[in-house]
Structure formats: structure tokens, C-alpha cells
Amino acid sequence: MEYIIQTNNLSKKFGKELAVNGVDIQIPKGEIYGFLGPNGAGKSTTIRILLGLMKPTFGNIAIFGKDLKSERINILKKVGSLVENPSYYPHLTAKENLEAIRKIVGVPKTRIDEVLKTVRLQDAANKKVKGFSLGMKQRLGIASALLNKPELLILDEPTNGLDPSGIIEIRELIKSLPEKYGMTILISSHLLSEIDQIATTVGIITKGKMIFQDSIEELRMFAQQHIKLKVSQHERAWRALLANGMKAELEDGHILLSDQTDQHVAEAVQLLVQQGISIYRVEEDKKSLEDIFLQMTKEELAG
Amino acid sequence: MLAILQSEWFKLRKSKITLLLFVGPLIGLFIGLTGNSLNVGEQMNQWYAPLFMMNFTYAILFLPLITGVLASVICRYEHQEGGWKQLLALPVTRGKVFLTKYLLLILLVLFIQILYLGAIYAVGTIKGFTDPFPLTIVWKSIIGGWVATMPLVALQLWLSILFKSFAAPFAVNVIFTLPTILVVNSERFGPYYPWAQPFSMMYVGGSTDDVFFIPWDQLLTVVGGGFLVFFLCGYIYFQRKPI
Ligand SMILES: Nc1ncnc2c1ncn2[C@@H]1O[C@H](COP(=O)(O)OP(=O)(O)OP(=O)(O)O)[C@@H](O)[C@H]1O
Ligand SMILES: [Mg+2]
Numbered sequence: 001m002e003y004i005i006q007t008n009n010l011s012k013k014f015g016k017e018l019a020v021n022g023v024d025i026q027i028p029k030g031e032i033y034g035f036l037g038p039n040g041a042g043k044s045t046t047i048r049i050l051l052g053l054m055k056p057t058f059g060n061i062a063i064f065g066k067d068l069k070s071e072r073i074n075i076l077k078k079v080g081s082l083v084e085n086p087s088y089y090p091h092l093t094a095k096e097n098l099e100a101i102r103k104i105v106g107v108p109k110t111r112i113d114e115v116l117k118t119v120r121l122q123d124a125a126n127k128k129v130k131g132f133s134l135g136m137k138q139r140l141g142i143a144s145a146l147l148n149k150p151e152l153l154i155l156d157e158p159t160n161g162l163d164p165s166g167i168i169e170i171r172e173l174i175k176s177l178p179e180k181y182g183m184t185i186l187i188s189s190h191l192l193s194e195i196d197q198i199a200t201t202v203g204i205i206t207k208g209k210m211i212f213q214d215s216i217e218e219l220r221m222f223a224q225q226h227i228k229l230k231v232s233q234h235e236r237a238w239r240a241l242l243a244n245g246m247k248a249e250l251e252d253g254h255i256l257l258s259d260q261t262d263q264h265v266a267e268a269v270q271l272l273v274q275q276g277i278s279i280y281r282v283e284e285d286k287k288s289l290e291d292i293f294l295q296m297t298k299e300e301l302a303g
Numbered sequence: 304m305l306a307i308l309q310s311e312w313f314k315l316r317k318s319k320i321t322l323l324l325f326v327g328p329l330i331g332l333f334i335g336l337t338g339n340s341l342n343v344g345e346q347m348n349q350w351y352a353p354l355f356m357m358n359f360t361y362a363i364l365f366l367p368l369i370t371g372v373l374a375s376v377i378c379r380y381e382h383q384e385g386g387w388k389q390l391l392a393l394p395v396t397r398g399k400v401f402l403t404k405y406l407l408l409i410l411l412v413l414f415i416q417i418l419y420l421g422a423i424y425a426v427g428t429i430k431g432f433t434d435p436f437p438l439t440i441v442w443k444s445i446i447g448g449w450v451a452t453m454p455l456v457a458l459q460l461w462l463s464i465l466f467k468s469f470a471a472p473f474a475v476n477v478i479f480t481l482p483t484i485l486v487v488n489s490e491r492f493g494p495y496y497p498w499a500q501p502f503s504m505m506y507v508g509g510s511t512d513d514v515f516f517i518p519w520d521q522l523l524t525v526v527g528g529g530f531l532v533f534f535l536c537g538y539i540y541f542q543r544k545p546i
Contacts, residue, residue: 053388053392073394073396076394079392083385083389100310101389103306104310104393105393105394
């Protein structure tokens with residue numbers, strides 16, 4: 001498979017502490033890669049390293065199949081980025097901020113109006129950024145990242161500080177980019193709901209370690225549903241099911257059936273009724289992604 | 304490189320530095336016009352009197368101080384709101400960014416020097432000097448003063464990248480600049496003190512045998528050596544600075 005970003009054992013030490021610990025990122029072309037992790041997990045540090053702002057303590061990075069160390073300039077020509085809080089020159093207007101970048105990336109001047117329009121900042125184009133709200137600064141940051149029509153867009157918590165309608169707007173914008181322009185996107189967040197709504201591939205990092213990396217569907221599979229039965233004599237009911245070769249688990253006085261086909265559920269219920277067990281409730285037990293995330297990070301802590 | 308220079312100039316131009324560039328030459332003009340007391344011999348060119356007085360304040364205090372202020376300004380907006388990380392995530396090398404900022408600074412100092420030249424000329428014209436304008440000597444002084452600031456600019460750029468605050472590099476600059484008033488009178492230390500070099504190289508009464516007003520070996524070791532040390536330290540520091 002063609003990976004736009006591929007890291008190998010990427011690690012960064014601050015003093016004695018490993019802020020990034022042996023991370024292997026693989027981002028296929030055209031994906032929206034959700035880089036998920038709690039505060040202080042090492043997301044921004046990883047992103048800084050990917051952009052060459054910091055040197056890794058060890059590990060290799062290939063972007064567009066090229067080694068970052070030796071071909072940084074050629075790589076960055078095709079990358080747009082937004083790292084942590086939006087960066088800007090406070091003494092310049094939104095337009096001038098983009099112009100300062102444009103002079104370096106060398107795109108036509110018309111591109112400035114295009115990106116300002118894309119992030120809906122045209123009306124504030126000639127205002128000093130000093131006086132912008134956080135959401136407006138964030139929009140300007142995204143506009144700056146889009147200026148050079150990048151093939152790879154790296155956004156560190158881009159919806160920070162946006163109001164709900166702004167979040168939806170930016171989310172729709174980001175979602176449309178791979179299809180429209182063939183972009184590959186790395187977007188970080190500490191909110192699973194955010195990633196769930198935008199990403200096609202997910203990497204979960206906590207305490208510097210990658211604990212999950214796969215498609216969003218795989219992540220959702222973790223949220224495997226169960227059928228939960230509340231019955232009168234759960235011990236006896238559970239044994240009866242097992243004795244008849246059905247898969248069942250006992251948890252908190254409930255019986256969980258992992259095979260949830262209609263037929264299987266019907267058979268199980270019938271069996272229990274025949275055994276003279278009263279069935280109070282048959283319900284679907286769906287774990288939220290939030291639960292899975294917590295569970296995964298907890299397992300990591302325990303292990 | 305040209306693209307980075309244009310971008311740097313654009314950012315700097317919008318930060319109201321124009322006024323700063325005119326301060327020094329205006330101070331010179333003021334001193335030249337008001338100071339009347341200096342009595343030079345009849346044989347001396349009329350232009351020398353205001354030159355001595357103007358150079359004294361300008362080259363000892365103003366020129367070293369302004370290098371620090373300009374260096375701080377050119378780094379300030381990068382420090383303020385994440386400018387460094389945005390700039391360095393663009394397809395630029397740190398070496399080129401450092402070099403560009405340095406280049407822009409010494410070009411600005413050259414511009415100030417040329418304005419100062421204009422101020423000298425204005426003083427003489429206003430006072431109605433009849434002696435010929437000592438062009439060679441003045442040029443030596445202007446260009447010499449400019450060359451002498453090169454190590455100071457390198458040091459101030461380094462410090463301005465190192466310190467986020469505006470005050471720290473400025474304080475360092477003041478601490479080293481003020482003793483110059485004493486140092487220039489010392490035969491022993493004067494020639495070796497980097498902050499005294501702008502004055503020495505602008506001092507029109509100096510030896511005129513060499514191209515500049517100071518001997519070549521002093522130019523090479525103190526100015527050239529100072530430049531090399533400060534520039535390399537700043538350059539290497541910037542290469543390694545985690546952003
Ligand atoms: N320059 C630095 N010097 C020392 N430690 C640092 C530095 N930058 C980050 N760290 C540490 O590295 C760890 C990871 O920080 P990082 O900013 O990468 O987290 P993050 O995942 O981006 O968190 P958040 O969601 O809060 O943005 C933290 O423990 C932080 O304290
Ligand atoms: Mg972060």
C-alpha cells in the first residue's frame with residue numbers, strides 16, 4: 001500500500017521522559033487519519049516532529065515515500081499545517097498574514113481570496129488579526145494551511161475554540177477535501193466524537209504510545225454489541241445455555257449473548273423458558289466509543 | 304532566498320519601523336545644528352567640526368543601540384503568536400531564514416548610515432560651509448561604521464532569537480554599549496572592544512593610510528573575528544532550537 005506518512009519507531013525524549021514512545025504511524029493516501037489521544041498524550045509533539053520543527057530522539061519518518069531528514073524542503077512544499085494554537089502575526093491583517101506566507105510558497109495572489117472565502121473570513125480580511133476571536137484565528141490558521149494547495153494537510157486540533165456551527169462547517173470542509181483535491185489529512189483531537197465524525201482511519205495514542213491503529217470500522221467493531229438478558233436465576237440460566245453449546249457470558253447478574261442473530265436469540269430465550277427461568281428483559285447492550293476508548297487507555301495503564 | 308527576503312521585508316515594513324530608521328540621523332542633524340562650541344583650527348576643513356560632534360553621540364550610543372532594537376523587532380512578531388512554528392513549517396531552511404533576517408538587518412543599518420550621510424550634508428548646507436565636502440573621508444566613515452556594526456547585529460540577532468522578551472537582549476546591549484564612552488579613551492582596550500568599533504571606524508581623525516580608519520589587523524581580528532563568532536553562535540543555535 002502507498003503510505004503518505006510512515007514512521008518507524010518514532011520516539012522523543014524530554015529529559016528522561018518519553019513523550020513519544022516507539023510510534024509507528026501509517027497513513028494511506030486519501031485517508032482522513034484521526035489522531036486521537038488525551039491531553040499530554042504526545043499528539044502535538046509527534047506533529048512537530050513530522051514537520052521537522054523538532055528532531056526525533058530516534059526513529060525514521062517517510063512522507064510521500066521520501067525521507068524527512070534528507071528531503072524536508074521538497075516534502076514541505078506539498079504540506080499544509082496548523083500546529084497547536086493558531087499561529088499568526090498580530091500586527092498584520094488576515095490578508096497580510098496570508099500574503100507573508102504566499103510570498104514564500106509562491107502561489108498566485110488570487111489564492112488568498114480563495115482560501116479566505118473557503119474558511120468564510122472574507123469580511124474580516126482587512127482587519128488586524130490581533131483583534132480576532134479565537135474561532136476567527138483558527139479559521140485563518142486553516143486558511144494558511146490550505147494556501148499552497150497541499151497534498152497532505154496536518155491539522156492539530158483545528159476545531160479548538162470554534163462554536164458548534166463553526167465546528168460543523170469546518171468538519172464538512174475537511175471531509176470534502178480528499179474527494180475534491182485528493183488530499184490526505186492528519187487531524188488530531190482529544191475528542192473521540194470529533195474523530196468518529198470525520199476520520200476514515202484512526203490512531204489512538206496515550207502516554208506516547210500508539211495503542212490502536214486501524215480503520216474507523218475496526219474501531220467500531222470494538223463496540224461489539226451484545227444482547228443482554230435479565231433473568232430470574234442468572235447462574236442457572238448461564239449454565240443451561242453453555243450446556244446447550246451456546247456462547248454466553250455472565251456479567252453483573254446479566255447474561256450477555258455475543259451472537260445476536262434473531263435465530264440465536266430466539267433459541268436461547270426458548271431454552272431458558274423451557275428450563276422454567278423467568279425472563280424480565282431482552283435488550284441490546286451497545287458500548288459507546290467513549291467506553292472503548294476509556295477501556296483501551298485503562299488496559300494500557302494496567303499493563 | 305529572495306522569496307524569504309521579500310516576505311521578511313513585508314512583515315517588517317508593516318510593523319512601523321520607518322520611524323526608528325530616522326531617529327539616529329535626526330539626532331545627528333540636531334547635534335550638528337545646535338552644537339557650536341567646538342573650535343577647530345583655521346587650517347581644518349569646516350566640515351570636521353560638526354562631524355566630530357555628530358559622530359560622537361551617533362557612533363558610540365545610537366548605532367550600537369539601534370542594531371539591538373531592530374534585531375528585536377525582526378524577531379518579536381515571530382515570538383508573539385507562534386510565528387516561528389508557522390514560518391519553519393513552510394518549505395524553508397532555518398539557515399536561510401537566519402541569513403535573511405541578518406541580511407535585512409544590515410541593509411537597514413546601511414540605510415540609516417546613508418540617511419546619516421544626508422544629515423551631515425544638510426548640516427553643512429544649512430550652516431553655509433564653503434569648504435569642499437570631504438567626500439572620501441565621509442564615505443570611509445559611513446561604510447566603516449556600517450562594517451563595524453556587523454558583529455553587533457549578529458550578536459543581537461542571536462540574543463533576540465534566544466530570548467522571547469524584548470527587554471533581555473536590549474538590556475545586554477545597553478550593558479555593553481554604555482562602557483564604550485570610557486573604553487574609546489583607553490589605548491589598551493579601545494581597539495579590542497567590539498562595541499567601540501563603530502566609533503573607531505567612523506572617527507574621521509583616525510589614520511587615513513588604510514582603507515578604513517582602523518588598521519587592517521584590528522578590522523580583521525576584532526570586527527571580522529567578532530562577526531564570525533557571533534554569527535556562527537546564532538546560526539548554530541537557531542539550527543538546533545526546538546520550536
Ligand atoms: N518542549 C517541551 N519540553 C518538555 N516537555 C514537553 C515539551 N513539549 C511537550 N512536552 C511534554 O510532552 C508530553 C506530550 O505533550 P504534547 O503537547 O505532545 O501532548 P498533546 O497530545 O498534544 O496534548 P493536548 O491534547 O493537550 O494538546 C507532555 O507530557 C508534555 O508535558
Ligand atoms: Mg496538543
